[in-house]
Every structure is written in C-alpha cells, then in structure tokens.
Amino acid sequence: METDAKTVMDVLGRQAKDAAKAMRMADTGSKNRALQLAAAVIRREMKEILAANAMDMQAAEVSGLDAALKDRLLLNGDRVDAMAEGLEQIASLPDPVGAIDQLRFRPSGIQVGHMRVPLGVIGMIYESRPNVTADAAGLCLKSGNAAILRGGSEAIHSNRVITACLRRALVDSSLPQDAVQLVDSTDRALVGALITSDAYVDVIIPRGGKSLIERVAAESRVPVIKHLDGICHVYIDAAADTDMALNIAVNAKTHRYGVCNAMETLLIHQDTAAFVPAIVQAMLDKGVEVRGCEQIRAAAAGLDVSAATAEDWATEYLSPILSVRMVKDFEQAVDHIARFSSGHTETIVTNDYDAGQRFLREVDSSSVMWNASTRFADGFEYGLGAEIGISTDRLHVRGPVGLEGLTSQKWIVLGSGQVRQ
C-alpha cells in the first residue's frame, strides 16, 4: 500500500516537474489565454460539474457529513460561475514572473538585481470546498508553477470534473496539461507520499482543519507554507475614539463568525472601563455570547457575561462567542497578545500616536493594524487580487499569500567582461 502510494506519486511528481519546466518559460499571454479558456470551459461544462457535485452530495448524505461541511461541498450555478470569474480575475492580474527589481551598478562595474521566478511544483492539500481546485490551480498557473492537487475525498467527483476542465484549457493553449494534476484517489497514504516527495515537490500548501495542518507540518519533507489558527485580538487603548472602537470591535467579531480573521478576544484598557457596558450590550444584541475576566464582569454588571476561563484566551471560537479582558496598560495588552495570539492579525484602536507606532512595531503577527477591522486581513482587501491562503509562518511569506508568494527571486548579473580581482 505504502509502496503503491509512492509509485503513484513518483509518476505525478515527474510529470509535474516536466510541466513546471515548461510553465516557468510560458509567456504571460499563453497563461492568460489558458485561464480565460478554463473559465469558458467551466461555464460550458456547468451541467457536468453540477452532476458530479450531486454525486458528492449524495455520498455526503450517506456518510452523514455535518451541515457546515455539506454547505462547503455544495456547488450551484452561482458558485460555479464565481469559480469561472475567479479564473478570469487571475488572468487580469499582472504576471509576477520575470520582473526585474533593483538592478544597480556595483563598484566592480557589474549590474546586480533580482528576477522573480516560479517556485516549481506546488502540492496543495485541502478539504471539502471544490472551488479551491480552480482557485489554487489558477494561481499556480499564473505564477508559472505546476500544481499537484489533493482535495478532500468527499469532493472527489467534483474535483475530477473541474480538473478535467482546467487540463483541457491548458492543452488548448499549448501549455502542458500536467501543470494541473489531481491526486485522483481517496487513499490517505497518498498525502503521506506527496509531502515526502522532496525530489519533485518544492512546497506544500495545506488548507484545512488544524489536525490536517499539524500532520502535514510534522511529517513533511518538503517546505510547508501553512496557516494554523486565527486567534485575533482587538485592543481598545486608553486614547481610543469609543465610537470607532465599537464599530471596529463589532465588525471584527460579527461580520462573519467562521473565518480566521474574525476577532476572538477583545482587550480593553482600564481607563475606558466606562465604555464596557456599551460594547458588551452591542455584542449581546448581535447574539454573541460574552465571556469576561472579573473586571469586565464587574464593569458590565447586570449584563449577561459569563466568566472566562484560562482556556478561553487560547481558543479560536469561529462562532458567536467572544472573550473580553480588561488590561491595566498598553504593555499588558501586548503581553497578552504575545502569549495567546496565533500570530495571525491584531488591531489597536487608538488616537495616541505613540501607542499606535509601538503596537505596529511590537506586535509580532502576520498582520498588525491600527484603527481598522481585523476582517481586512485578506488577499483581495490587500490588493493581491486573490489569495491561495494565509501564512502564519515566519519564513518566505507571512499573511495573505497571492501570486508573489508563489514565486521566489534569483539574482541576475549583467557585466561587460568583468572578472574578480
């Protein structure tokens, strides 16, 4: 079994590596044509995609998949159309590959600069959402990489048809169809084989639940760009505009609950204690369960605030629950964040220049904000055009990962015959 998985992956890996070689050199026009064509094929094959998705949904019914996962798995006309639109949007983004940067003369007379280049072969491991198949493949294609896609077994029928659409578009654009390959099996040993294929795969991007990502990070022999929890904080400073603070806190918590850039913990400076009842009430009005430290409960006396436990500070709720803590000063807020944050996104609300500047500098998260909702931590909002994920790692790329995160830079040197003295 293990050996079989390795054999299967070796074939996919070799094909991906060959395809990556051609994709690395593909011109922008061909890549854009392939993306636009892929969108057209997906629209044309809508019926076939929906029929395949219906098979997945039926299997999900039988296996008793929970409602949230079933919603992620489901495709309908609008969702398929959005998938096609996503590919067209990627086509309209600037091509990062080949861009030359900071070319400058050195005392020796050589010119030295950077050229942006693809990473090579990207292994994507993800769960139920079949639209990730099109998104990820589109981003890999535009950035000149080859993708090996390992979607969730529950979406295998949908992913098969979507991948076929993409491969058809590649062939019709004279690009190698193996630039997009699906691991067409639900055998879990193949995940193991993929993340240990360091001879073929340059980077693994896992998207999914914490257990999947921890397994991949622990077992991978290939570098991983991973996204763990989003335990995001909003800190309302002593010098905050309270209307603004209310607005930002409510938006950060209630705009969407199940997303990684939603606020999970609110920190309130003790000097703004008078403001606690208003913000707690606003959360309760939205149906959010509030769990507070003792001081918060005292400040919000008469309102329904349960006692927060130590565990609450370390929990990514992804649901209408909020933990609230009162801090005695700026330092305590930053210390709390350093201890409990997952390094995803943190916001300070303040009109104090010094506090804002210090927060930007001292908080070590992939996105650090000043007077803005944590919900902005997103590839589209940041202007990346699209994102393949959000990295909570420190190396290579942090935060939302767009086309540039799927590339690297090599050095180029232009001379006129210089030699080392």
Next chain:
Amino acid sequence: METDAKTVMDVLGRQAKDAAKAMRMADTGSKNRALQLAAAVIRREMKEILAANAMDMQAAEVSGLDAALKDRLLLNGDRVDAMAEGLEQIASLPDPVGAIDQLRFRPSGIQVGHMRVPLGVIGMIYESRPNVTADAAGLCLKSGNAAILRGGSEAIHSNRVITACLRRALVDSSLPQDAVQLVDSTDRALVGALITSDAYVDVIIPRGGKSLIERVAAESRVPVIKHLDGICHVYIDAAADTDMALNIAVNAKTHRYGVCNAMETLLIHQDTAAFVPAIVQAMLDKGVEVRGCEQIRAAAAGLDVSAATAEDWATEYLSPILSVRMVKDFEQAVDHIARFSSGHTETIVTNDYDAGQRFLREVDSSSVMWNASTRFADGFEYGLGAEIGISTDRLHVRGPVGLEGLTSQKWIVLGSGQVRQ
C-alpha cells in the same frame, strides 16, 4: 543521552526565545554599539583568543586533522583583527528591521504595506572556521535575531572565547547576552536536538560539507536555509568575444579553486571550436587538469586533455580540474546546465542580445550572469555588506544571504476606523 541533549537544548532554546523578544525591539543604536563593542573586546582579548586557538590546533595535531582543515581552524593576529573588522562593517550596514515598504491606499481607505521583521531564533551549524562564530553572531544581532551557534568540535576552545567576547559586549550594551549562545559541548546528539527544536528555533542555517547539510536537511523539523554544492558553469556562446570569454573562464576557474562559485564545467558552442586550443592552453598554463568530451579533445589535438566521464559533469571538484564540453547550440548548453548544475551560479559569455536575455530567463540558478565571472556570486560583491551563506534553496531566499535574508515581512494596516462591508 538523547534525553540529556533535549534538556540542554530546551534551556538554550527558551533563553534564545526570550532574548529574541528583546532583540526584535532593540533600536539600531544599541545593536550598532554592541557590534562595535564586540569588535573592541575581541581585539582586547586577542591573546586569550589565540591561546584558546592554540589548544584547538594542538588537539587537531593529535587527532590528525588534514592540512586544509587545519588552515581553516588556525587563527593569527591578522585573522582575529579581520573578525573584529567584520563586526564593525556589520555595524555600518543599514538596519533592515522596521523598514516599511510599499505602503499604499486601498479602495476601502486603509493603507496597506510591509514592515521588515526579524525571523526570531536562528540555529547556525558550522564546521572548523572559528571566524564564522563572530560573523554569524554579528549578522544575527544586527538583524534583530537571537543565535544559537553550534560550531565544529575541533574549534570548541576558540569558539568559547569568541562567544564570551560577544556576550560581554551585549551585556555592556544593555542587550540580552543570550542573543548569542554557543552549544558548549562536542556531543553530536546536540545537533539532532537543535534541528528538532521547532518550539524554539525558527530557522536552521547549516554551513559545511555536503554530508552535514544533507543530514540537517533530512532530519530537521525546523525550516532550513541550506547551501549544497556549487557546480557552476560558464557557457561560451557562438557570439562570444573570445578575449572576454578567455578572461572570464580563466578567472572563474583559477581565481580560487576551493570556493563554491568557482567554475567546474566549461561549455563551448561548436561555432567557436577554433578557440578551444587557446582556452585549453590557458588552463594548462595555470596548472589546471582539463577533462574534455570527444569533440573538445579533437579540437584541442596535441594538448593534454583527458576524457571526461559521465561522472565529471556532476562533480564539484573544488580543485584545479575542469571538465569541458562542446555543445551544438544554445539549447544544448541550457539543457546541460538544467541537468547537471547544482543551481548555484551560471554565466553566459555572448554579445548576442537574444541569447543573453534567454539565458537570464531560462537558467534556473540562484545567480545567472551575462558576461561576468561566476566568482562575483558573493554577498560583498552584490552589495549585501556581508553574507551568512549562499542559499541553493528555492523558498525564502536564493543565492547570497545577507541581513535581509535573516528577516521576514509582516503586513501593516493603517486605518481611520474602517470596517469590512
């Protein structure tokens, strides 16, 4: 034993993590003062350093270390002085930490940009050269990181004294002394413990022989910035200026033999076959052994050229040996490089615009050059001021790694109360 190593490393790791927190926030002035002070302490303690080095040299004599390694291990007044100067040079480099880049407005009204931040804790694993201790520590310090240094056991006495100098300078500059820690033991199990300390260490940089680096890459649970071989090529195109080609090829091969950016294989376009005797003669004059393909041997008839075997193309000689192959066209040169290069540095010599442009784009090495000697692939020559190593990896950083390679970028968002719609 294994458990002991883990216990030792946990202590070092925890101390390093605490130190990294302080170093991340250290201002440029303090870091520069610490570096300048370290240089002064090293000069002041020269006698002690040389005495410790004498103990290492004595042990090397007893253990029968080979001459090349002994030369690397040896310190003298000049070398110690160069170490101090290196630290002063690092002090004079711009501080990358905190630099804000590409801050721009988004349609939502928020401003989004990047801020450069340290990586955290850097584990350096290296061999005999004791000056790496000062270089690596200096670069980590300036880039706001904490370093755990694991030098070669043969240099343990020298490294101990050098580390003590650095730590004294940190304390006297009010920076945490644990920003520089030496793994003060020759127990090899500690290397294993260091590269699996993913709770404390953010990146491992191994410098040394291929077997060390392969072991670290295979066993590390921490991301690695590694440098494997340097099998560098010079390709003399049909449209090359032959004087320039001769100059560059001779410099790339003979300027220094034991370095990773030296040429190991010379590729010559068949249209410049008439030029083969001159270049072979030039190499022979320098005492270089020449191994050629059949066509090269025919073209250099009467000169001492032995037959290159398949193995030669894949060998990093690091010595006065050169393999030479005649290629029938540009494509064959690029294919040869794709197959045999280690992805370090490649040069084309040509006056043909199209060939040069294509070479820059199509060759996938960390440095790709046009009409310049491969010997320029170096942090100082590129203007990095110093280098901690040369990366042949694809992620995070490729080629010479300076201060910037020891940092990452987080996103910063400046708002005025914006929330997601």
